[in-house]
Amino acid sequence: MQPNRKKPAACMLELIRQNIWCFLGAMVGTVMMVLISFATPVLLAETVDSVLGTVPSTLPDWLLQPVRALGGREFLRENLWIMGAVLVGLNLLNGVFTFFKGRLSAVASENIALTLREQLYGHLQRLPFAYHVRATTGDLIQRCTSDVETIRRFLSVQIMEVVNTLLLVTLSLMILLGKNVSITLYSMVLIPALFLFAMWFFRKVHKGFRVMDEAEGKMSAVLQENLSGVRVVRAFGQQQREVEKFDAANSDFRKKAKHLNDLLAVYWGGGDALSMLQSMITLLICVVYASRGEITVGTLIIFTTYVGQLLFPIRQLGRTLSDAGKSLISMERIQEILSTPAEPEEPDALKPDLHGDIVFDHVTFAYDQDAPVLKDMSFTIPAGKTVAVLGGTGSGKSTLMYLLQRLYEPTSGVISIGGVPLTKIDREHLRSHVGLILQEPFLYSKTIRDNVGIALRDPMQDRIVDAARVACAEGFITQSDQGWDTLVGERGVTLSGGQKQRVAIARTLLKDNHILIFDDSLSAVDTETDAQIRAALKQRQQGMTTLIISHRITTLSQADFILVLEDGRVVDQGTHAELCARPGLYQRINNIQNVLEEELNHTAVQPESEVNN
Amino acid sequence: MQAFQEEDYTKRFDLTLWKKLLRIAKPFHKNLFIVGFFMALCAVLDVVFPLLTSYAIDNFIAKQTTAGIPGFIAIYLGLLALQVVSIFVFLRQSGYVETGTCYTIRRLGFQKLQELPFSYYDRMPVGYLMSRLTNDTQRLADTIGWSLLDLCWGAVFLVCCSVQMFLLNWKLALVVILVLPPLALISWKFQKSILAAYRQVRKTNSQITAGFNEGINGAKTTKTLVREEMNIQEFSEVAHTMRSSSIRAATLSALFLPIVVSLGSLATAYALWKGGQDVLIGAMTLGTVNVFVSYTVQFFQPVRDIARIFAELQSSQAAAERVLSLLETEPDIVDTPEVAAVFGDNFHPKRENWPVLHGDVTFKDVSFRYKDGEQVLSHFNLEVKAGQTIALVGETGSGKSTIVNLVCRFYEPTEGSVCIDGVDYRQRSQLWLQSNLGYVLQSPHLFSGTVADNIRYGRPDATEEQVRRAAQMVNAEGFILKMEHGYDTQVGEGGNRLSTGQKQLISFARAILCDPALFVLDEATSSVDTETEQIIQHAIQTVLTGRTSFIIAHRLSTVRSADRILVIQNGKITEDGTHHELIAKRGYYYQLYTNQFQDERGLDILAGNA
Structure with missing residues (x-):
């Protein structure tokens, strides 16, 4: 299905390879620790057998040579503290290796966890819009957190544990078999x-x-x-x-x-x-x-200590082995995300000025294999004009707007701005200059100030305040307890739908927009505020092409012209006056005013009777 | 909002707190004694085993004989069996204490939560309360079930060990034991910083999770704002912090063990040195040296345990404080003893004494202030006749919800009184009022279980026939029967397998099944499809007839058909009358109506309806 997906084991090895020196260091530490843990009982045994007792030493010659030079067994008997000092020395040495092993394997595994986290996060940001529309959040987060943790634990603890135990068992067997x-x-x-x-x-x-x-x-x-x-x-x-x-x-x-x-x-x-x-x-x-x-008492000490230090790791090994298999499964689940293709890079893409006419030329669009949502659409939006879009549920009006930011690509047909086909325009450039305000905007869990300034690298306070003023958001922001520093989201305050929309408008206004799109993004704002916002916008948007999806006649009537969509087609277009004169959806919307007046008159004339709903 | 910030652990050890907790764990005191006994036995045996080895060295090896070995084996096996049995017993008993304490605290806590008033819930987010009864309780039970007993084991072991060493050779013992205080001190300090370091790691880890959460949930918006790179940069900072704090914590742990072990080995070395000298002059046997050496090696474990437990005690104490403060909160809406004596309380109602509720509701000079001091109503008066439908309109924060909450007695007036059928409702039990109350929320809340379970929620004894009739009355049966198992379909956690409209209809059926005299509706603003919308409108009309109803209304059709519309502004009634009267007035209501009329109609037309 996805040919470029690597085998989980290969990925794991690759991650280890990137931190090979830390791993090797930790491995050396482990080996040394094991060796010292074998040496300590030997020291005790030798003390008991050959220093305190009379059994000839079994230690290799190179170790005995310097002792003999000092005076051999007699010297040690008179200076027994030496044996104690060697014991402390061994423990210190063991401590040093324990420390390095612990630290190096932590560094290695944390590096890997960091790499995985950054890869996952970065890739998720670069995956196409369509992926996120379908994604199941809970599952993705699970993969990014617990699966990473499983791998980290495997690499930091479990691998070393296995090495340690195997080494212990092999060496113990070798030494003990040699003895008896x-x-x-x-x-x-x-x-x-x-x-x-x-x-x-x-x-x-x-x-x-x-x-x-x-x-x-x-x-x-x-x-x-x-x-x-x-x-x-x-x-x-x-x-x-x-x-x-x-x-x-x-x-x-x-x-x-x-x-x-x-x-x-x-x-x-x-x-x-x-x-x-x-x-x-x-x-x-x-x-x-x-x-x-x-055998000697010393050998007895060696046997009992070696066997004693083997028992616990053996018990742990059973547990570790049945646990370790999970890390490969986790790796596979992570790879599944990483191997999903991201939005492709287009190095040759153009970065034209976007103040030109927007032309839809026989554009058809379908999500996946479904029936088309937009059907053979052709129309032109002249540069600098304000165009309103009216359409029922499922008419395809939002999809139309998504296409303008290249969040989706048309199935067939060409969209162009100022004569340049959209497919030739750099995505980042396009999205930076086409402001799109969604109906249900997402706010980040940051302060309101940061949310308004979110699209800029270094937002200045006066620009932020200005944008909020235009979006009629300044009032409720300054009235809240912590003003501009109010935290939004889970850990902070919950904003109403209308407040969210206004913050979303403000943050989009701070971009350098050549085209501005309202995807029904004033729907939760009351009609008066709606009018206020649009009036303030009108003063600012010289030369900007504006598209507004709305169902409010006041909004629609003030547009330069109106597109009426039904079932994925443009069924009508024209000015307010033109459309009012023709029967159709627009005329019916326009008639509401008359219906209302009629009803109010009716109510005034017959105050006692019930009005039907 | 400050309430759920986790407190820092600055308090000193608080004995009364732990006494209170041990009182809660009273049913398990017997088990605690059993555990204590067997743990102590374990510790004693841990001290005895090295002695056995030393005995074997001195009596069999030194004397070159195997005589008496069978007896030795028998004793060894006997002690071994005793050791295994006591390990087994204390593990089981400790587990019993731990799970039992957990259970008991949770039961008490849950019961308390059912009594606490809404003003408490206003201050405490659900997540905060959840973690009181889950994490904090678990931690407390762990402390009582395990930590205290580990402490007991460590103490007994150290004491027995020391006593034994003194008996064997007091001069040597005295020096060896000198290493204990610094060992304990260093362990304690280390454990504290290690715990703090890991707490930091956990904090950062929750930022990582939050980062992923936002990165995924906000991905679409991020694209439209071209913020990918900035997000990645911000996340990268958190991820790097996570890396460094994790490495810091791991480094501290990696440092701790070597230092403590090395320090302990000083004692071992000393025992070897001086003990060896004594062996050479014949003042001590080889076996005894061996005992000393193994004791000094084993010293370290109990010291480390004890240090860890003391370090953890601070955070367990913080958990204990939080749990106890929940258990000790006194509810401020209670049935007075006199009232409870006649009508019963929330858990033991005396239904036979309950008067019939007709539905006249009167606010007499009611003032209401929230706990945080915000005054919502002052000297508010309202008289509602039984059977009237009252629609409340006004902006968010105007006091609509407060009025409704006062009717339900979810809050009580700070001044004045609310009378039902002419009697102050504080002279009746809470359950009497609430059993006569129908309540449908803006965002309907269902419980896991079947559709039928949910409809039956307020009247568990309702027959199948009654459930069906309730569903039919609100036209919900159509979609219910279309589902896979009809009335027996599972609705999922919080009803999440159903659509919003479906949940609303079920909550109407649930309310109507109780046939309440009083009905409260917080109408939904969220849009549902046209067909469901019409069914819901019909359901509302059905539910309202013949009951005193208070509606926080959002839809014009609902408002229009109310007997009385109240415009609430800043806690006061500014307009009061029927639809016609208020339209004629050309005031706030007129404005609201005309604006919303266009919006609602426009949407209706676009949805293909009208």
Whole structure:
């Protein structure tokens, strides 16, 4: 379907490759940590056996040489602090490596998370308009947040954990086998069982978590519905029943949580039992061998410590492995977004002046495979004129406006401005100079000031105030508690539909518009304010071509000419006077005034009778 | 708006707070003792196991004998079994306490929320209340169920360990234990900054989520404004902050462990050095040195746990404060004891004593002020006869909603009184009024469940026949039967599987099923398709007949057919009369009517209707 989509594993490797030095560093740190964790018990064993005891040392020669030079065992016995100092030294060294491993793997994984986040965000911004019309927000956000987090955790913790455990197991086996084969076998007898138990049981626990999360979700949903519907609950006097409903969900969640907890008790208890049993077996076997003199106390220390430090990572490995598979799935879900084609770059595109005539030449447009929304449309909008568009639901009037910003491309036919076909004009240039105000505008969660100045890099306060004044927005802005610094959106105030529209108009006015389009964007503003805004605009828009979608006759009548759309076609066009003279949609809209006057007269004449609706 | 800003944790440890919480957890005190006992047992056994090793070294290896090994195995196995059992038991019991406490606090909190007045809901956003009963409660239960017990384990372990070391060799023990205070102090300081660093990470993370949210939801607008690059730049700043704060937190954690372990190894080294010397002069056995060494290695874990718990305690305490403040809020609209004695309260109504509600409503010199001091009504008077339909018009903030909320007794007058059938409604129970009330909201709120469940909401005992009749009366049956499972169709969370118009119709059916004497309607402004619009208009007329109704009206047809239209401006009635009377007056109503007439008609024509 999308041939350029990379395999998730390849993407993961690519991300690792970009941070290879951090990864290698962390890997070195891990290896060193493992090595030191092997050295510490050896140090203790040597102290017990060969310094305090009389067993000849088994350490390699290069290590013994300097000791011998100092005076050998006698010297160490008199200066036992040396052994302590070496122990502290080893721990410090281990600390240094632990720190570097921790920091480097954090840097690597955070770099990768940063890369993924920036790629995702950037790509989402560059995806075409049509993608966002169809997108399901919740799912996209899920991918951008939890899937990134899954990958980050895999790269920062899980990979190192696996390396660490494998290294521990291999080295332990090698060293211990070298010491005594049969003790080693006894010491490892329960390890596979422990691993399998952890892995198998973790799956069960995992399911328990999911069940519990679902129950919690249900409980939250009851709570949420109750709180947001509190008026309904009270108005119907249903408090008692709500309490019972919540109690059921609450109890169910408690039951599921308790069940999971009991599973965990078995999981941890069972793991502990196996681990402790293994430790006991090791100790006993060592004691038996040591009492026969076949091994030393030092070897006993080595065996018990090595086995002890193996047990926990083995238990974790079971869990990590069954968890790690998820990161590939997450990667795939992220790739799905990144491989969707963005709006193509057009390096040769033109950046003409857009003050010319707008010409639609046999333009047809259909969304995807659907029936066409615009059918063979041809008309001309002379430069600098104000044109009103009237059309019913589904007449295609909004689509027409989208085409002018190249948010969609016509299926066939050509749109041109000043003789230049739209397809040759640079998108960014076009959108920068064609102001489009949507009917239901989106405001950003910033202050009102920032929202009005949103299209500019360095908006100046006086320009912002000026634009707000033209859009009749200054009044309600300065009246609100924090004035221009009032926060809009989720964390701030909720603006009414009309207020939003006015802010949207103000922010669009600050652009350098050659063409200005109102996509029914005064619909939620009352008629008086509507007229005020248009009057103020008229003074500013010299030379600007203006398109207004409206159903208000006052707006329509003041346009230079009017296009009437029905079912994707231009069915009529002309001036107010011309259209009023012809029967049709426009005439009917114009007649409302007469109908109203008639009704008011009727009401005055017959004050006692009911007026039909 | 300030209310839901998360407070900072500056307060000192507050014992009374925790006492109150432990009182809530009273049913679980027995379990807490069981857990405490087994945890202590665990800690003691943790101290005993190294002794077993030392015994084996000194008695079997040093003496070169295997005699007595079977007995040793038996004891070892016995202790091991005891250890596993106590781990198992305290895990289960702790879980029981945790889930049980959670459940109890939630139950109490939810019950309280059902009693608190709307003035409380005005101040507290839903999200804030949600997190009181979800996150905060969970944190408290975790603290009670686990943290306190971890504390108990750590303390017992440290004490037993120290005692044992003193018994073995007090001089050595004294020095080794010296390492504990700095270890504890450093751990505590570190844990605090680590927690703070991760709190910062979580804060930034929510900005990241908000950034994606806005980037996706605003993508269309962003395109029309050519703001992509600026958005990307802004997001990039947050993403970089996220990177650096995450690395900072990870670095702190990475630093913590090595420092503490190294510090602890000083004790180990000292034990090895001095203990070794004692072995050489025969003052100590090899086994004992081994015990000392393993204790000093194990010291570190309980110290770290204790430090972590103390560091976390501050934020748990903040959670405790928030939860308790919810549980301790006193509702300010309550049935007085005298009223409750006759008519019952919200949870135990005495319906047999309830008088019939006819529907005369009188505002007598009513003043109302919101909690934040905003005066909405002053000396407001209004008399409504049973069965009248009153339409309220006026701008947002004029006081329309307040009047309606006062009628419903969602608020009570700060001065004056509201009388129903001539009696101040504070002399009746809240449930009496609300059981006689029909209420349809501008944005209808449905509950998860089937269509029938929702219609039946105010009268759970209604028969299927009654449900159907209610739906038929508002012409909702047509679309209900067209759905997959008819009346048994699930409406989804908050009714989100239905269209706005459908939700409105169901909320009308829900109201009409209760056959209320009083009816309140906040008419929707959002547009629905023409056909549904006509059905809704019809539904409104059906619901209104024969009831005292208050309507916050938006549509002309609704306003026009009201018995009385009140124009409300700044908390006062400025115009009062029928449609004809007010049109003749040529005042505010006339203006409103003529402006809106054009708009409504225009839209009707474009929608292909009229």
